[in-house]
Amino acid sequence: MSSEIDDISLFTSAQTNLYKYGGPILMILGTISCVLSLIVFTKKILRKNPCAIYLVAYNIGNLLQIYTTVLLGILSNGYNIDLTLYSLSFCHFHFYTLLLSAVLSPSYLILASIDRILITSSNALTRQRSTLRLTYICIIGVTLFWLLFHIHALFLTHNIEPAPNVIICSFQPGLYASFMNYYIILIQDILVPLSMIILGAWTVRNLRKRHQVNFATATTAVTAVTTAAVTARPTHSKNNQLIQILIIDISIYIIFSAMMPPALIYIQILQSRSSSLAEIQLGILLMNFALFSSYIPYCVGFYTNFIMSRKFRSEIKKIIWR
Structure with missing residues (x-):
């Protein structure tokens, strides 16, 4: 019994310290990252590119995530301030x-991936479908869809009392709570990352095919180089750099979101059988570590792009000098 109490105390302390000290640092870094990224992607030279517009929407979605989900998670888990207990609204x-x-920013990355598939296609008509008009329509349409799709949460969430003097804000118990748990696992934690992987691989495949075509054409004869520049022109350097930035953002998202499905599955297993207090506390700790890990992609985009992308570093230097 004493050992179990020590384990519970250790798990609780680790969770609290992670959010209490790591949370504010992550928020500050995330805010700086999003603001600087927005400054870069809204520059005149980039804002006419559909992929840059998707990345602007992505960083706006990141700011929404930081100042809603991340902030409330820090207050609740790090400082024991749960604002949801004071008001049902x-x-x-x-x-x-x-x-x-949780779905807005990833959706914009998926849209950006689709746009890069279009722009890297070997078919000229397909490349012409990548337009600013289509970009704005897709962003507005996807945003409105998710705004309406999740409206049920405004009515089917409640403050419940699972134990005496213990009140938590949660989904309505029963079928709805089970449905939402599986929805989060299947859609947010499996389908979204899987879509990113498939679309990202498709973009890379298109790039390799075009490079192979251009290389083969260029080696046939000196005169064929001019023809290749017209009929099979390589993707512009700016587009290549934006593709690189997109692939980096997708990779970071997938890596740091990978912990969430196992944590949710473990929670479901604990709920389906009789579990000790230490096991329950361990499940809560793993869940909160997974949540904290899932916040990281929204907060580090600027830094990873600055390290990995030459074009991004160039734009930052221009901003600093001006």
């Missing part, structure tokens, strides 16, 4: 923004 709002912000 805020409980509704919290879960609505939690579900909304």
